[in-house]
Amino acid sequence: MEKRKIEIMDTTLRDGEQTSGVSFSAAEKLTIAQLLLEELNIDRIEIASARVSEGEFQGVSGIMSWAEEKGYTDRIEVLAFVDGGISIEWMKKAGAKVQNLLTKGSLNHLTHQLKKTPEQHFTEIAQSIALANENGISTNVYLEDWSNGMRNSPEYVFQYLDFLVTQPVKRILLPDTLGVLIPSDTFEFISKITARYPNIHFDFHAHNDYDLSVANVMEAVKAGISGLHVTVNGMGERAGNAPLESTVAVINDFMPEVKINIKESSLYSVSKLVETFTGYRIPANKPIVGDNVFTQTAGIHADGDNKNNLYFNDLLPERFGRKRKYALGKTSGKANIEKNLQELGLKLNPEDLKLVTQRIIELGDKKETVTKEDLPYIISDVLDSQSYEEKIVVESYVLVHAKGLRPSTTLCLKIDGEIFEENAQGDGQFDAFMNALSKIYKTKKMILPKLVDYAVRIPPGSSSDALCETIITWTNNGKEFKTRGLDSDQTVAAIIATQKMLNVVVI
Incomplete structure (x- = not known):
């Protein structure tokens, strides 16, 4: 039996950009669009809202110029509005070929926001669709607040759908705009719709306000949905949208009756690029792409x-x-x-x-x-550390470094069970430590080896909290030898290396 194909529509560049504080440049939008379509093999991408800004226009124009050369124009979509043709004109100038028309999917929104009757709304929608067709633009339709519409005014939703299926519409998009659905609701609502309109392509657009977006996606698939809307890293308004990475993994592993064409091996690299462009850190425990999940x-x-x-x-x-x-x-x-x-x-x-x-x-x-x-x-x-017995121990120390004052160290040293304490200043914290140590050795009439080289290393690719290895080269009676110290603090690592030196010399 042939598997049912589910279309994946990524809306990182439109709905994902509504993440607070996120704004992609035109160049970043083009780069992400190219990766989504060519590297990940996403079926469709939604890249902008019409008439928002000049920057948005430049971003769409750049993507559409590239898409024209590649033959991808029918895979790129723009959110448009029922506005008497203003969105259509904007899209024509930008070169966009597919509009996702934003309409009202609940009677509550229609009555209180637009203050119109269903018949008035449907007439204007029909005009927008017809105008788009005349200008070579195909139409998908969003039913904004559809999930609340199904809960509170289902008769309106079905009245609207009965009208829409008579229109030259390619897809009908069902958003859980406020992220209020639980999985059982998602299955019930979408099952009713797919049973009543078995030959119509419906998409489901989940939000993650209750952390149920992926669970709702699974139920939408079981209920017969044809397409799913996602974003990279689950970006989006409030708690974000259904994350692309988890959606792909869940469908591939738990839903054998359907198939998607996403290239899993590229999910992490695209996720990290979007993280870089947005400045929004991926939580370390985020499934699939978080630093700690494997x-x-x-x-x-x-x-x-x-x-x-x-x-x-x-x-x-x-x-x-x-x-x-x-x-x-x-x-x-x-x-x-x-x-x-x-x-x-x-x-x-x-x-x-x-x-x-x-x-x-x-x-x-x-x-x-x-x-x-x-x-x-x-x-x-x-x-x-195993090569010597510790007869000399740095019991404790206080390192002081303050702006405008010379660094100082108070040192407590134990030699063969006897405690010595000294304080000294220096050109740096370690120099102050060595000066305090010299005072103690003079008291004991002992000679300190001479420091001839001091090197610090951290592992390649490490961050500021990396372990430091301090390697100090000493000379004593004409012979050179090295000791190492290891700690996340460079000065402490040097002190550890020095303590090793003191014990090596007394062997």
Whole structure:
């Protein structure tokens, strides 16, 4: 049996742009339109509202010029209004070929906003459709507030639909404008409509005010809908629209009776581009495209993945151009660390692995996540620490750095069980620390090695909270040696490296 095809219409560039504070430039609109149609293989896109602004006109003109060359003009739509032909004239100048005509889908909106009778509204709509046809523009019709119309004035909705099916309309668009539908309502309302008009193409346009948009999309499909409206990252007014990413995954995995043509592997890259253009961060836990959704944090989960993929489901990250990650932090176990070591091509013996695991747990208490790229530094730090016995310990310190004042350090050092405390200033916090340390060593008539090189590294691609590896080269009695310190704070990492140096010298 052949699967029923569901059209996907993306309205990121029109309804998604109604997200508070979001406005795409003409160049950004063109880039997103190209990716939606060619990279993701979206069936149709809604790119603007007619007559809104000069910037909107330039954006539509640029997209339509490109679409004309590619043969995509019938896949690009513009929201238009029942306004005596003003929208049609605007669309003609911009080169647009498909109008999504905004009309009233509830008696409440018609009566209180337009203050017209159904017959008056239908007459004006017929005139708008006829004028569009005369100018080579095809028409889809939005029934604004349709969901409330079905609840409160269903007789009006069916009166309107009886009229619309007599018109040269390509599609009828059913929006849950205020996001008020629950799944059972969605199924009931759309089933009634598809049963009464089995040969008409209906689209469902969900909003996410109750976080039910994807559930409502599923019920619309079950009820026989022909098309769905979505936005990248679920952008849109208030709580946004049905998210493209989740809609695609849910249909592909749970609705075998229908098919869509979206290229899943490009969803993540397009999502990240839209995030960049809008400045709206994708929540880390957002399904499909969030940073954390393919990251196992608990060690028991990584262990289960090693044992026949016990914690895998059908949402394999590779489907969406992503990879599974195993977070490193205070909830990590050896299995998480082994997974990350495998990716780096590293292997540790059981004893060293235990020490590295403990060190990661300690770091996790200071820093929420340790990255895979941090691992080589941690291994180096841990294995290096085993080469000496700590006879000298930096018990505590206070680092002070204030604008207009020289940095200072108060240091408490324990040498063979004896406590020493000193304060000193310096050209920087670490210099002040070294000056305080020098005072203590002079008191003990001990000689400090000379610092000859100081280097700081962070893993490639890290952010400002990355672990720092401070590598200090010292010279003592004509011999050079290096010690390393690791911490998310550069000065603290240098102090750790210095403590190692003090212990290496007294061996």
